[in-house]
Amino acid sequence: MTMQRVRAVAFAAALAGMASPAMADVELSMYYPIAVGGPLTQVVDGMVEEFQKGHPDIKVKAIYAGNYDDTRVRALSALKSGEPAQLSVMFSIDVYDLMEQDVIVPFSDVVSTPEEKAWLDSFYPGLMANGTVDGKVWGVPFQRSTIVMYYNKDAFKEVGLDPNQPPKTWDEMTAAAKKLTKDGRWGVMIPSTGYPYWMYQALAIQNGLELMSPDGTKTFFDDPAAIEALQYWRDLGAKHKVMPEGTVEWGTLRQAFLQGQTAMMWHSTGNLTAVKNGAKFDFGVAMLPAKKRPGSPTGGGNFYLFKKATDAERKAALTFIRWMTAPERAAEWSKATGYVGISPASYETESLKKYAAEFPPALVARDQLKHAVAEFSTYETGRVREGLNNAIQAALTGRQTPEAALKDAQANAERLLKPFR
DSSP, rough: OOHHHHHHHHHHHHHHHHHHHTTEEEEEEEEEEEOOOOOHHHHEEEHHHHHHHHHHHHEEEEEOOHHHHHHHHHHHHHTTTTTOOEEEEEEEEHHHHHHHHEEEEEEHOOOSSHHHHHHTOSOOOOHHHTTTTTTOOEEEEEEEEEEEEEEEEHHHTTTTTOOEEEEHHHHHHHHHHHOBBBBBSSSOOOOEEEEEEEEHHHHHHHHOOOOOOOOOBBBHHHHHHHHHHHHHHHHHHHHHHHSSSSSOOOHHHHHHHHSBBEEEEEEGGGGHHHHHHOOOOOEEEOOOSSSSSOOBBEEEEEEEESSHHHHHHHHHHHHHHHHHHHHHHHHHHHHHOOOSSSSGGGGGSHHHHHHHHHHHHGGGHHHHHGOOOOOOOTTTTTHHHHHHHHHHHHHHSSSSSHHHHHHHHHHHHHHGGGOOO
16 A cells, blocks of 8 residues: 555545544433323333434433422432433423423524524424413423313113213212212212312313412412312212212223223323224213313423533434424324324325225313413422322322311412422
8 A cells, every 4th residue: 555545545545534523422311200091101212213213413311200209309319420311201290390400491592593493383282281381382292181071871871871961060970970889880980189270170160260370380279160160079079979988099090991880081192092992882082171261281291402511412302303393203202192282284184084084082181281281390390299188189189178277288289389489
């Protein structure tokens, strides 16, 4: 080999060495909650694998961390200990807590191109409410839901109820539940473990009351409408005898419905596909019944970007999140799980239009969005929510009256939130 050739090879090798850091793969760690039934890990793994085929320079490691609270704890622990974590799906209502701890950055500060800004404006406004604080977008919708009412159409027929006319009001639900209750079957079940505040917020909304102020600094647990809503929930079991008295388990309720132990249940639309695949009877899905108005809180998880990330990692994380939330993926995610399609464009895809035509219950949660409000969230949200959950369970089990329990919860919230006003 000539000296000129040797120098040329050496120069090329040097250039390759200089280029390799810029072209190195970016590795992302994503903490992800598995809180609702169904093979969600397989769905998410499949989506990640598909993404990486088109983006071989970005490696995504999904870390499944239990329920939403477990995920928050594990992600924050990892950040504090210096472990790499660039993004997560966490509770949409965690936003105040994550802001207080200064661990996330707003998407609205990260997006820069017209395409990115258009993407940030593409989601349902009702799903953006929990993630938008002080005019900035801190969380982007992904695994989002509303509460819906599942009901057993065969049981309705059995007792002479119209299977195509589910109850639309509290009074209608109580009356139907009385007809449906018999040995071995309750008329209705509303879960009171896991996320009792969420179910209770739905009842309060239906009674015309939002439980917190839009800025997350006030709660209204001792309002007469709030007390009346909890009293109605208590009465379903204690007075009307159409629901088990005491607590109803979140984690086993879907199975209880599928086994015919209850004719109606309130649960996340995130269970829709699992119910569809598991039901041995004809079932329906309906919006929640109204008292003064219809309504449900939104629920579920948002994508968040962690502050401890390099520019390259943050750019890669944004690329991944945009891909995961694109209309085509949102449509497939909704079909695979039952969660709400997060953008109007997702329901305009051929895939979801065809699915909804074949399976109309897939549209119930979307249609309910026009009656939905932001899920309960405040500053000090974990401690405020714990006080409310304790009050709900104290009332449902008869340890306290709804009024006494909620006044205690309100006093606790006042003490916690006063510094933030």
